[in-house]
Amino acid sequence: MAAAVSRRRSKPPGSGGGTGTESAPANGHTPVLLDSVIAALDPRTGAVYVDGTLGGAGYTKALLSAADCIVWGIDRDPDAIARNSDLAAQYAGRLHLVEGRFGDMQTLLADRGLNAVDGVTLDLGVSSMQIDDPARGFAFSQDGxxxxxxxxxGQSAADLVNSVEETELADIIYAYGEERLSRRIARAIVAARAEAPIETTGRLADIVRAVATPRKRSRKRPDNKIDPATRTFQxxxxQVNDELAELERGLG
Ligand SMILES: C[S@@+](CC[C@H](N)C(=O)[O-])C[C@H]1O[C@@H](n2cnc3c(N)ncnc32)[C@H](O)[C@@H]1O
Known part of the structure; x- marks a missing residue:
């Protein structure tokens, strides 16, 4: 999901106020709705923008090349910050990288002497760099x-699936994955972890696939065709990244 809000020198989100938003599914490194987001931000000389989900810097690069503006790129993933250090050097004085959460945007920026910005963009979810790296443990398509x-x-997905009670696990899978087989999946996870802790994406995906086969789903449902592990992983x-609370704080 991508969203952008452009204002004339207003306080960054977190300090109150509404947003103008557009949205679409996040689908990796190529930023979604790039043209719409840049049009909404309306890059201008001397303006200051915040890319609150820097990732592969698709929005940031477009902003920097569209006008002689300044961008503050925030990401909670240290790898995303490191990956963009060359870009920051290329745009020295115009691109500032900040490791942290967009929910803390107001404080992060105020600590750096910035109390008003011209626009903010958020592109929610995970980046393709995170998904494509099995070591990060986001993907059910590769083992890691x-x-x-x-x-x-903080708490990893392994910590979570190996510790929370069955009902809580089912509630998480239902609430954040909209998975109607959540109780069956939670039961299977709890049974599997009694044999050995679940430590890999591959094992978790297999546990879910074994009980949430397309046969167990309605033939009419569109998610009959997606990998049965998709909703549980989402x-x-x-839950692991407390994403909904983060969004509330970011837009608050
Ligand atoms: C969908 S990607 C962004 C892709 C980016 N627009 C691009 O053009 O490459 C989401 C990024 O936001 C970061 N992220 C997610 N939640 C965050 C949060 N609450 N605060 C800061 N960064 C966050 C992730 O680490 C990831 O790098």
Whole structure:
């Protein structure tokens, strides 16, 4: 999901106020709705923008090349910040990188002497760099450690699936994955972890696939065709990264 809000020198989100938004599914490194987002931000000479989900810097690069403006790029993933250090050097004085959460945007920027900006963009979800790296543990299509932490700190997806009670696990899978087989999946996870802790994406995906086969779903439902593990992985990622609370804080 992508969203952009452009204002004339107003306080960044987190300090109150509404937003103008557009949205579409996040689908990796090529930023969604690039033209619409840049049009909404309306890059101008001397203006200051915040890319609150820097990732592969698709929006940031477009802003920097569209006008002689300044961009503050925020990402909670240390890898995303490191990956863009060359870009920051290329745009020295115009691109500033900040490792942190967009929910803390107001404080992060105020600490750096910035109290008003001209526009903010958020492109929610995970980047293709995160999904494509099995070591980050987001993907069910490749085996890797069951991690899913954008920040590389805190409770991992493995910590979660190996510790929470069955009913809580089912609630998470239902609420954040809209998975109607959540109770069956939670039961299977709890049974599997009693045999051995679930530590890899591959094992978790297999556990889910075994009980949430397309046969168990209505033939009429569109998600009959997606990998049965999709919704469970999405739910765990949202829970591990506290994504909805982050969004509320970011837009608050
Ligand atoms: C969909 S990608 C952004 C892609 C980016 N627009 C581009 O052009 O490459 C989402 C990025 O936002 C970061 N992210 C997600 N939630 C965040 C948060 N609450 N605060 C800061 N960064 C966040 C992720 O680490 C990831 O790098």
């Amino acid at each position: 450690p069951l991690d899913m932490r954008m920040e590389k700190a 739910a765990l990622r949202i």
